[in-house]
Structures are given as structure tokens and as C-alpha cells.
Amino acid sequence: MLPAYDLDKLKYATDGPTFEKAVGLYGSGKVTRFQETLDGFSAVVLGSKPYSVFVEARHFDRGSCDCFVGQHDTVCKHMVAVAICAVMGGRPLGDEDKRVVGQVTCSGQLGELSAEKLAATKKAITAALGYIRPYRGPSRIWFGYQHSLSGGCNRLSALVGELPVSEQTAVLLVNLLLRLDRKLREGGVDDSDGTVGGFMEQVVGMLKEYARLDPACTRAFHALKNKDTSFGWEESLLDLIK
Ligand SMILES: [Zn+2]
Numbered sequence: 001m002l003p004a005y006d007l008d009k010l011k012y013a014t015d016g017p018t019f020e021k022a023v024g025l026y027g028s029g030k031v032t033r034f035q036e037t038l039d040g041f042s043a044v045v046l047g048s049k050p051y052s053v054f055v056e057a058r059h060f061d062r063g064s065c066d067c068f069v070g071q072h073d074t075v076c077k078h079m080v081a082v083a084i085c086a087v088m089g090g091r092p093l094g095d096e097d098k099r100v101v102g103q104v105t106c107s108g109q110l111g112e113l114s115a116e117k118l119a120a121t122k123k124a125i126t127a128a129l130g131y132i133r134p135y136r137g138p139s140r141i142w143f144g145y146q147h148s149l150s151g152g153c154n155r156l157s158a159l160v161g162e163l164p165v166s167e168q169t170a171v172l173l174v175n176l177l178l179r180l181d182r183k184l185r186e187g188g189v190d191d192s193d194g195t196v197g198g199f200m201e202q203v204v205g206m207l208k209e210y211a212r213l214d215p216a217c218t219r220a221f222h223a224l225k226n227k228d229t230s231f232g233w234e235e236s237l238l239d240l241i242k
Helices: 007-013 016-027 077-088 115-129 139-161 167-186 195-213 215-224 235-241
Strands: 031-036 040-046 050-056 063-065
Touching: 007 016, 007 077, 007 139, 016 077, 031 077, 040 077, 050 077, 063 077, 115 139, 115 167, 139 167, 139 195, 167 195, 167 215, 195 215, 195 235, 215 235
Parallel strands: none
Antiparallel strands: 031 040, 040 050, 050 063
């Protein structure tokens, strides 16, 4: 039986620290006696004592664990570790698998990109945007499709996190947001999991940090005036240039 979730789904639906601890448990062989049951997966996860864990095949966040957290109806690291084991089928996790996703962090370094680096970055952004494509069904490819959306957002997160802070790169980020917005409004992208929208919110947060670090960055926000966007994400940036 295959789980109805994949690794990205686990990452997005779990808080970072819990996911990282679960990765640690799985990677160090603490998930033992893994078994498929009728509707899910059971295992004994070794912690400060052995815990009996069960997760459903349809929803990784439904199951049980006899640890303190699990007994309070909260998804614990043991349940996530068993879900990872189900997804990976015992194979080791790669570095990219382990990376906690969706965290857009500002480089905090003031500066501009060279013309060469700017052109290369624009090209890389366009390539990453290619993963954020329209959904054309059928429903059985849904998880593969979500994987593509989160893959695109991961690539974009890595790219924008490396940018130095200046009006030049603020313009780049504003253009990226407008391109993503167009994909959401007209591009047939099905973002019902909020992957793309969540990424956009984080870029908006990063642009606010840009404005704090270098007020000249706010000049880039003028391009957002009088735009009819998908969910009003630009409003907090426009507030900064009122
Ligand atoms: Zn537990």
C-alpha cells in the first residue's frame, strides 16, 4: 500500500522542528518493526522508551502514538518518522529531502548583482517558474502536481534567499510576485494547498525587511499600484509608500 502523501506534503504540513526531529529518528534507524496494516502503517519508534506508533495511509496526521505529545491528539515526531518511513520505503533521505522547505530568508547583505549575475538569476527564476504550471488533472496525479508546485517554490526560495538587498533586487522580487500572481489568476495553477500563496506571503515579508534595511527599495513598490491581484498580498507593501 502506498501512502496518499509524499515527502513534501509531510514537510509542508509539519512544523519545522518536528519534521527535523522526525528526519533524525528515521535517519538513525529508530523506526523499527515497520509494518503495513489494513489502513496504514505501524512501527515501534525508539525514543527515551519504545513507542508504539500508527499512522493512516490516507492522512499522516491521523494515527496514534503512546508518547506524551501523541496522547494529546497532536502529531508527534514519532508519527512523522513513521510517515517518512512509509513514503521512503526504507530508502535513505537525500540532503534536499531533509531541507525544511518554504523558509524564505533574507540575505541581510546590502548590495547589487552584477549585470552577469542579474541575467543568470532572471534565467534561473524563469526555469523555477516552469514548475509552477497549470493543473490538468486527473486527480490521481494530484500529489505529483503538488510536488511540482512545492519543487518550484523551493527553487525560488533558494534563489531569493541569496539576493543582496537593494532597489535592483527589490524590483526583481516585485516582478517575481507579479508573475506568480498572474499564474494564480490566469495560468490555471491550482494552489488549493496554498503552497504558492504561502511562498508569495513570505516574499512580501522579505520585501518589508528590504525596506527596513534600505528605504530606497520601496521605490520598487510603485509598480504594484492599481493592480488587481489574486489575494491582496501587495497591500502591506503599498502601505509603506503612502
Ligand atoms: Zn510520539
